[in-house]
Amino acid sequence: MYFDYLNVFLFASVGFIFVFANVLIGSLIRPKRKHPEGLEVYECGEEAIGETWIKFDIRYYTVALVYVIFAVEIAFLFPWAIVLTDAMAGTGAAEGAGIGLFALVEGLMFIAILFLGLWYVWAKGDLDWVLAYSSKEFEGNAPGSAGKLGQSVEELKAASEAEAEESDDSDEAA
Amino acid sequence: MDAYIEPLKALAPELLLTAAALGALVLDLLMRGRDSRFVGYFTLVSLAIVAIILMNRIGDEPTAAFGMVVVDNFGTFFKLFTVASLAVVTIFVLSDRNESHHHIGEYYFLLLGAAIGIFFMVSTNHLLLLMLGLELLSLASYALAGFHKGERKSAEAAMKYVVFGGLSAGVMLYGISLLYGLTGTLDLVEMAKSTGEAMPAGLAGQLTTSAVPVALAMVLVLAGFAYKMSVVPFHFWTPDVYEGAPTPVTTFLAVASKAAGVAALLRFLGALFLGPDVQSVVAEYGASVGQLLAILAAVTMTLGNLSAMRQTSLKRLLAYSSIAHAGYILIGVATMTGAGFEAAMFYMAAYYFMNLGAFGFVLYFEGTLGSDSIEALKGYGFKAPLISIAMVTFLVSLTGLPPTIGFYGKYLLFKEGLDAGMYWLVGVAALNSVVSLFYYFRIAKMLFLKEPASGSVPRQPLFAGLLAVLCVLTIYFGLLPDAIQEFVRNCLLI
Amino acid sequence: MNIPPQQLLILAGILFAIGVGGFVIRRNLIVVLMSIELMLNAANLTFIAASRMHSTSEVQNLDGAVFAIFVICVAAVEAAVGLALVIAFFRRHQSISLDSLGAGE
Numbered sequence: 001m002y003f004d005y006l007n008v009f010l011f012a013s014v015g016f017i018f019v020f021a022n023v024l025i026g027s028l029i030r031p032k033r034k035h036p037e038g039l040e041v042y043e044c045g046e047e048a049i050g051e052t053w054i055k056f057d058i059r060y061y062t063v064a065l066v067y068v069i070f071a072v073e074i075a076f077l078f079p080w081a082i083v084l085t086d087a088m089a090g091t092g093a094a095e096g097a098g099i100g101l102f103a104l105v106e107g108l109m110f111i112a113i114l115f116l117g118l119w120y121v122w123a124k125g126d127l128d129w130v131l132a133y134s135s136k137e138f139e140g141n142a143p144g145s146a147g148k149l150g151q152s153v154e155e156l157k158a159a160s161e162a163e164a165e166e167s168d169d170s171d172e173a174a
Numbered sequence: 175m176d177a178y179i180e181p182l183k184a185l186a187p188e189l190l191l192t193a194a195a196l197g198a199l200v201l202d203l204l205m206r207g208r209d210s211r212f213v214g215y216f217t218l219v220s221l222a223i224v225a226i227i228l229m230n231r232i233g234d235e236p237t238a239a240f241g242m243v244v245v246d247n248f249g250t251f252f253k254l255f256t257v258a259s260l261a262v263v264t265i266f267v268l269s270d271r272n273e274s275h276h277h278i279g280e281y282y283f284l285l286l287g288a289a290i291g292i293f294f295m296v297s298t299n300h301l302l303l304l305m306l307g308l309e310l311l312s313l314a315s316y317a318l319a320g321f322h323k324g325e326r327k328s329a330e331a332a333m334k335y336v337v338f339g340g341l342s343a344g345v346m347l348y349g350i351s352l353l354y355g356l357t358g359t360l361d362l363v364e365m366a367k368s369t370g371e372a373m374p375a376g377l378a379g380q381l382t383t384s385a386v387p388v389a390l391a392m393v394l395v396l397a398g399f400a401y402k403m404s405v406v407p408f409h410f411w412t413p414d415v416y417e418g419a420p421t422p423v424t425t426f427l428a429v430a431s432k433a434a435g436v437a438a439l440l441r442f443l444g445a446l447f448l449g450p451d452v453q454s455v456v457a458e459y460g461a462s463v464g465q466l467l468a469i470l471a472a473v474t475m476t477l478g479n480l481s482a483m484r485q486t487s488l489k490r491l492l493a494y495s496s497i498a499h500a501g502y503i504l505i506g507v508a509t510m511t512g513a514g515f516e517a518a519m520f521y522m523a524a525y526y527f528m529n530l531g532a533f534g535f536v537l538y539f540e541g542t543l544g545s546d547s548i549e550a551l552k553g554y555g556f557k558a559p560l561i562s563i564a565m566v567t568f569l570v571s572l573t574g575l576p577p578t579i580g581f582y583g584k585y586l587l588f589k590e591g592l593d594a595g596m597y598w599l600v601g602v603a604a605l606n607s608v609v610s611l612f613y614y615f616r617i618a619k620m621l622f623l624k625e626p627a628s629g630s631v632p633r634q635p636l637f638a639g640l641l642a643v644l645c646v647l648t649i650y651f652g653l654l655p656d657a658i659q660e661f662v663r664n665c666l667l668i
Numbered sequence: 669m670n671i672p673p674q675q676l677l678i679l680a681g682i683l684f685a686i687g688v689g690g691f692v693i694r695r696n697l698i699v700v701l702m703s704i705e706l707m708l709n710a711a712n713l714t715f716i717a718a719s720r721m722h723s724t725s726e727v728q729n730l731d732g733a734v735f736a737i738f739v740i741c742v743a744a745v746e747a748a749v750g751l752a753l754v755i756a757f758f759r760r761h762q763s764i765s766l767d768s769l770g771a772g773e
Contacts, residue, residue: 061751061752061755065748065752068747068748069744069748071744072740072741072744072745075737075740075741076737076741079737098177098178099178102178102179113196116196116199116200117199119203120199120202120203123203124203301735302731302734302735302738305735305738305742306738306742309742309745309746313745313746316749316750316753317749320753320756323753323756324760326760329753329756329757330757330760332753332756333697333753333754333757336701336746336749336750336753337700337701337704337750337766340701340704340746340750341691341704341707343704343708343742343746344684344687344704344707344708344710344711345688345707347707347708347739348707348710348711348714350711350735351680351711351712351714351715351718351732351735352714354714354715354718354719354731354732354735355677355714355715355717355718355721355732358718358721358722358729359731360731360732360735
């Protein structure tokens with residue numbers, strides 16, 4: 001049985017040797033520069049700005065969330081879809097169970113409920129790409145506030161159009 | 175085909191509740207966020223229908239559906255309890271003065287979702303469904319606790335709730351996985367029944383070889399229940415979450431969610447250690463679990479009461495008092511007898527009236543004065559005499575003095591504790607009751623004995639009427655507890 | 669190649685211990701949530717290992733495997749709710765450290 005692990009061991013060893021051998025060879029044959037500029041990160045000749053530990057924009061979180069929901073949905077639907085053929089025909093493991101139509105309707109209801117949820121967040125505007133957050137706008141659901149998260153694209157467009165119209169008016173007046 | 179449709183009838187309340195939750199969501203969308211009061215009324219109506227179905231079920235023979243759901247009187251009792259407390263909470267939401275954003279209908283959806291979780295939690299002997307119900311309740315509660323996410327306290331409360339909830343869920347799941355690994359089944363009745371010679375091995379087989387892994391798994395699983403009931407050492411979240419969450423949500427957490435924890439614990443222990451076909455070695459092991467629970471009970475009530483004495487905020491005080499009450503309820507559970515479980519269930523029923531009333535007062539008081547500090551209560555009894563008198567009644571009941579339902583509930587718990595031979599535990603509980611007298615009566619003193627402040631309080635006749643009804647019932651069932659006791663006895667499964 | 673279930677159980681135990689350790693030690697909320705996920709996955713691994721342990725060549729005991737799928741779902745939902753609340757918290761405090769959670773008055 002321990003022989004089975006030999007493959008893993010060989011693979012791991014070769015990986016380690018490959019990495020460290022390359023690092024070693026590189027340090028032996030590369031030219032040595034003592035200036036601080038030589039230690040900087042090479043970014044196509046541009047000067048590097050800021051650190052690598054930047055924060056990701058939390059707006060991507062919405063995308064991730066929608067992904068997670070439907071990924072988990074697949075975890076449930078995959079086994080369901082695989083046995084559905086057998087269940088409908090009454091063959092294989094489902095022989096004599098007569099569960100076919102019931103299983104189909106149940107699965108469809110599961111999907112329908114998920115899509116109801118999707119419709120809800122969509123209609124509520126929670127999937128809109130928010131252009132700008134400011135701490136003032138985000139009072140969220142605080143009592144007394146309007147409960148609006150930033151501004152959506154449509155609102156910003158509407159606002160800029162309104163502004164443009166206003167400036168037109170003032171031009172004419174002038 | 176019929177074999178799958180037929181059991182659905184047994185699930186009628188759950189299905190109706192699910193339909194109501196989805197209906198609330200759709201209704202909220204169709205209203206286009208104008209006013210969510212209609213969603214609230216819709217919720218009340220559907221709760222009433224569910225309650226009627228449940229009422230008709232009392233006394234029916236237990237049935238099972240899909241091999242997982244058990245429909246019996248024990249479950250029906252706690253389902254009725256949930257529906258009744260949810261209805262009161264919904265009325266609280268509707269009359270909450272701080273709720274200026276009545277255009278958000280998720281409130282009701284989340285409350286109904288939590289109720290579905292409780293429904294499945296209390297009516298199953300299968301650990302998978304138990305866990306799923308518990309998680310559904312938890313997830314809805316997290317969102318509810320953070321409902322005012324723009325407020326500092328609410329956001330923090332939800333954060334703490336999620337962190338501790340996640341911990342306890344992880345611990346409990348690991349415990350369940352160990353139990354499954356040790357016994358080979360997730361069905362509690364099967365687990366207790368199996369002799370250990372054939373598959374599944376059952377608890378008996380494991381206990382005869384070594385009890386250490388079982389003890390580890392048991393402690394881990396109990397942690398999950400302890401969290402829901404806010405029993406020490408899983409109580410850390412309670413004061414902060416109760417204080418930060420919107421008051422109707424606090425009421426829900428303190429009453430319905432805690433009752434669900436108690437119900438699931440009773441069901442778990444009852445099916446595992448007190449069922450009809452339990453192996454004798456398993457039943458013996460149950461006694462040692464009872465010992466552990468007795469120690470937890472003593473620590474919980476002492477810590478809850480001592481911390482409550484130092485509070486300046488009414489909501490925090492009630493939070494610590496609810497920790498202490500979890501300790502009292504554990505006395506009944508720790509006896510590991512049918513009569514002890516009955517006493518715990520009766521105390522839950524008592525807890526319903528007095529705690530809903532007390533939190534209702536907090537909501538009223540917060541809505542009129544905008545603060546929940548005990549100092550602000552000064553002279554409130556002269557401004558709003560009716561609800562202040564009701565509050566004093568609830569406080570008397572929480573302390574456990576006659577002629578209220580709290581007295582009789584405590585009497586039953588102490589009696590069962592003594593019958594089971596746990597004299598030290600009952601002694602600790604009696605001392606704790608004396609301690610609790612101090613802080614409950616500090617509130618009463620503030621209400622009536624201080625100088626009356628000037629100014630009057632805006633009236634909410636409907637809300638005040640609800641509190642008055644709860645107050646009358648607290649005294650009525652305190653004088654005539656037989657009705658509830660009979661009901662509880664009929665509902666207990668053992 | 670057949671890994672005995674005992675080794676899986678030991679690995680699950682180690683994962684769970686790391687999860688609890690991370691939960692207790694780390695102060696970053698995201699890392700705390702990750703520790704919780706680790707604990708849930710330890711439970712998953714135990715379920716799968718136990719499911720295989722209790723299966724014979726004739727009778728499959730799939731309870732554990734089914735439970736694992738549900739745990740995955742629960743873990744995903746919990747992470748989603750948890751992260752949403754972390755963001756609400758971050759907007760308030762400009763920090764996701766547990767230390768900025770008020771310790772209560």
